[in-house]
Amino acid sequence: MQGKTSSVIDVSMANNFVKTHVIGIDVGGTKLAVGVADNSGHLLASGRIPTDPAGGSKSALERLVKLCKQTISESAVPVLAAGVGSVGPLDQKTGRILSPVNMPGWGVVPLVETLSDSLGIPVYLDNDANAAALGEYRFGAGRGVEDMVYLTISTGIGGGAILDGKVYQGASGNAAELGHVSIDYNGRPCGCGNMGCIEQYASGTAIARRTREALTAAGATAKTSPLIASAGSIEAVNTLTLLEGVRNDDPLSVKVWDETVLLLGAFMASVIHTFNPRRIVLGGGVTNAGDLLFVPLREQTRRRAIPQMMDIVDIVPAQLGDQVGVLGAVAVGQDGIQQSV
Numbered sequence: 442m443q444g445k446t447s448s449v450i451d452v453s454m455a456n457n458f459v460k461t462h463v464i465g466i467d468v469g470g471t472k473l474a475v476g477v478a479d480n481s482g483h484l485l486a487s488g489r490i491p492t493d494p495a496g497g498s499k500s501a502l503e504r505l506v507k508l509c510k511q512t513i514s515e516s517a518v519p520v521l522a523a524g525v526g527s528v529g530p531l532d533q534k535t536g537r538i539l540s541p542v543n544m545p546g547w548g549v550v551p552l553v554e555t556l557s558d559s560l561g562i563p564v565y566l567d568n569d570a571n572a573a574a575l576g577e578y579r580f581g582a583g584r585g586v587e588d589m590v591y592l593t594i595s596t597g598i599g600g601g602a603i604l605d606g607k608v609y610q611g612a613s614g615n616a617a618e619l620g621h622v623s624i625d626y627n628g629r630p631c632g633c634g635n636m637g638c639i640e641q642y643a644s645g646t647a648i649a650r651r652t653r654e655a656l657t658a659a660g661a662t663a664k665t666s667p668l669i670a671s672a673g674s675i676e677a678v679n680t681l682t683l684l685e686g687v688r689n690d691d692p693l694s695v696k697v698w699d700e701t702v703l704l705l706g707a708f709m710a711s712v713i714h715t716f717n718p719r720r721i722v723l724g725g726g727v728t729n730a731g732d733l734l735f736v737p738l739r740e741q742t743r744r745r746a747i748p749q750m751m752d753i754v755d756i757v758p759a760q761l762g763d764q765v766g767v768l769g770a771v772a773v774g775q776d777g778i779q780q781s782v
């Protein structure tokens with residue numbers, strides 16, 4: 442144990458001229474992705490497999506360990522530690538996943554213990570949104586600032602806050618659950634217990650649902666709505682269908698999208714007022730809308746945020762794309778090494 446600890450110190454102190462390598466492990470509901478990276482986030486080897494949550498946690502962990510070993514072997518470098526960004530809820534003290542909603546039957550999963558025993562290296566864990574925030578901060582769109590908020594707008598809305606260069610964890614590691622900021626005290630009920638959470642309006646899932654509701658309310662059919670005609674049925678209308686409608690100036694699409702951006706603007710102003718960030722990085726599938734989202738969103742946010750706070754914040758797209766999970770986990774591992782010194 443003594444020898445192991447001192448070797449970590451030696452390499453860490455020599456960080457400026459010796460490359461340290463970390464394996465990043467992204468544990469999600471649909472995929473398990475891993476990658477070995479150097480200090481600057483350059484990936485030497487990587488791999489991914491389906492999570493197959495229905496097969497149970499034991500099988501998933503066994504397959505994950507095998508994938509990690511293969512990837513470390515392919516990288517052909519000594520790997521000092523592992524960082525994990527995982528679907529939650531987590532107990533960070535014990536390194537366990539606690540019965541994730543989307544993975545029925547998983548119960549309590551001893552993730553850190555299993556990985557560290559099998560791989561023989563220290564394993565550091567954080568939730569997936571915090572890991573993604575750290576990944577963008579260190580390797581992506583957050584480089585160069587010390588105060589940054591990361592938001593992912595995909596099937597749900599998640600967030601992570603970097604304050605003074607560190608992930609803000611809160612008292613129990615759950616800070617910055619920004620998808621559950623309410624923008625309407627009497628609004629749509631949310632699974633978290635609150636009403637009017639932004640996730641219920643502006644996640645990819647919620648945007649699609651609101652579009653279908655608007656079509657139903659308008660009595661639209663394939664003959665009267667290009668959205669239904671394009672998707673094949675009202676049930677098949679999703680956020681991509683809506684964006685296509687916006688680009689073609691379909692009035693119903695424009696109305697739903699404008700309202701979405703308005704709600705997101707109100708939400709973003711609250712994020713700015715809470716954290717006073719220098720940069721907000723937006724990732725996730727919905728942000729693939731590009732300027733269609735970013736241009737009006739900056740405008741709507743500016744209308745509501747305190748000018749002195751708005752003037753110093755950039756609202757920018759994420760840069761790591763689908764590597765954000767693995768590179769975020771790499772960053773969690775790097776921070777774990779630093780903090781263990």
Ligand SMILES: [Zn+2]
Nearest residue numbers: 621631633638
């Ligand atoms: Zn909620």
